[in-house]
Amino acid sequence: MPTDCISYQNSGYFSPLMNDYLDQKSNLQPLYSKFPSIENFENQIFNKKNNFDHSSRKNLVTVLQKQYLNVETSHFTQQNIKALLVDNTFTVTTGHQLNLFTGPLYFLYKIISAINLTNELKVKYPESNFVPIYWMATEDHDFEEINYFNFKGRKFRWNKDSSGPVGRLSTAGLEDLFEVFSVELGSSTNALALKKLFEEAYLNNNNLADATRYLANVLFGSYGLVIIDADNSDLKSSFIPYMKEELLNQSSYKLVVETAEKLKGYTIQVNPREINLFYIEDNLRERIIFEDELYKVNNTKIEFTKIEILDLLKNFPEKFSPNVIMRPLYQEVILPNLCYIGGGGEIAYWLELKSFFDASNITFPILLLRNSALLATQKQEKKADKLSLLWIDLFSKQEELLNRKTKELSDFSIDLINLKEQLMHQFETLYDVASQTDKDFMGAVKAQEIKQNKGLENLEKRLLRAQKRKLADVLQRIIDLQNELFPNQSLQERQANFSEFYLENGENLIPMIVEKLKPLENQFDIITF
Template structure:
């Protein structure tokens, strides 16, 4: 565990991800480069391995020019600085490659780890540029505009309060427009939300446009480009794979076999491939396609196609077909000159289920990197940590386990009474044996008496323990306060709190994170916002 002061107001320390108890065995074994997993990915994300990825990632001029053209269209209406304009144009160059992360269209960025994903991706592009100066690397945020799970993204949490947009709109969330529910939501948050957020929403036609604007405001000058895969020109590249999905179910067969191999190694699946991994999408509609007999049906609608009809529809309107989690990764790699994907632990794990599908369709498999993981501590909670003498690894221990050990260590009396219990047990055993010489049944009576006596002693032990806990209630409350800060609502801070929890007090937060994060260091970071705090 190492601590370094690397910024004006933050101190960083780190722990092994395994000690946090937040990650699956598959994820940890991947980070540990367990030999049995080597067949499930291409190159492990070490800086020296990217040279191999660059050599195998040739991307033809037609696809590059199409990508530039689409991005220029998608950024129309946004004032681009010199950096963003250069980044878009650079994608036409054979020596330019991308590194990518993806996420849903959360309101006001949603949980902190959305920010962590993007910061990690920007920093990876920078590290690659330093290591491979003959090439240019562009960080990309892939907007999940086609997602239809509105309940997952229609809120954010700040200081324990949930701010929610209630709407009855259906279909891909990127198309959602501002209704009465959104106006009420925006009115509620406008008292504290930074102006650039409000401007992004108020000046946009729909959710995808607003997210592009605020992400561009936050990270555009750091080189980040925002890509929306929901575009007919881009989806043309996916048509051959979508045909295979509809007609011969190759993605299902390949991903299922890969998943079974992981299962045989004892790992749990993250995703479950279907025979058809596509949704049919129109305005206000995104529903799964299923084949029933010879007919392709769009679930929960009256829409259906013959085989000839659905292929004709695919070729003439590819934008109406939306890939699910099985096909989205290969779609991304078809339209981007991509070298790496950065995601959370579940994302890294499910990409490992897809390598054989990439090989089958001759699409290069990118390096898989976990985005950086972190918890931010403010001065008040860090003071409580110091008062209790907690080490960094102690922060991830359950409060119950900590309390048990703490009370035992700090107790003014021996409430466990182990010596007394042993003495009492020995006494009953000895006297029972003596009494049995007079009458055999007396031994059973002494044994029953021993059980009752030990139970009474145990009850007294519990009473003394509770008295000790009462005496130590200030320290115990400090520990529960720390837990609530690290795990608000029972979930890790980075999966719950919004960036504004720290950004409103520290406007330079993103610059600090960019300085702190190292995308090739897979440790779990603890960031203290008071640079004067001493190391644990």
């Protein structure tokens, strides 16, 4: 069976920025505080403990207890919420959109990364408590990004109009989608469990935030996961001074732009606005713009003077919503957080923020790239073994993989390297002769060399195509296997929904993944079942 390990850097699926971050390249080191290693958390704990407003813990716990009021909560989660009152309790946080029925697989991997890291920290630093947090992105308003999930190559989409924060969106209308999905699931024991989970999450809760909390709590409550909805007036009251600074001085813009300059050569993940706050209501989330000495809500007629908007902020902080630049600061202000776990795109925009955090006097968290994994059946593993494929082979681009395997399986060399070398030596002799005559002849030799090399290259390509036809059967089996594991020639974790694997594994699915993922190893995990 294939037994090779695959680093994120060698998988071919991570950006140059993430590869350089994981390699701890010196040009990026000023953009983060500490690289994620178990030893570096000692200093992070010290810094956060001495630079956190512990008086805000009571407010945090009160809000969480209210949010869990109608949720059947595990004893472990209840303990973790209460532990947040204590000064030696810290959090590890991951965040994600409210994707329908969890969306792609990596929703699970993010949360499991947070859970497993808190367990590792507790072993290393037993004098402290560590709580895994799932921060629900309830204030996002891009409904088109979250209103579907894929199941066995079929897309299940929730067709509904939405313009405000998705967490407040009514779940009315999901009955029709549930009926269609139920038929597709079948009637096995695990299928019935999935139907019940979908029904209780989405048909028995009134809005998307409550539905997602219910779902995540069922899946991970036994591990002590704490789920937070920060679209909350009491939580935002702690963030008023920072939102006031943003409204009056727009300090984040300059600092983030300066940092983005240091990332030239990489793809910039986000660009800051002059004011990085939205105005928010049930059916509205629009940017706040400062124009003509007035604060205006984009695409509306709503506007405020400076005095009016500061008064609104003081009395109704829930009407202000941080964007992608301000949200991380909000998170770190209200949580005693040590580490943020995110995907490559998230870590990329966090790397733009350290100078903004420093200016705000808020401790910058350790940034950890979430676990990535490939789920494979034992049957697929045996197929790979029979085809003499390593896992790293299957991570290759399909055309590259087929070319490489064709050359490996051929009884003779498809690379005409020997002929190319002979040709090179022949033209070296011709160039010696040409150098002794006029320059026109030298040009003719050069043209002929190009023509002859091109001819050999064309023959090489034709030979490769001929061998592919000869080996069509085995190459098709390779294609089929790779397409099973990498749907749409993309990472499985970005395409498939957990329900597809729950059908086969049932309640064993999440414990199996929890056992395998090691958040600090920076290694692509292959999990066979």
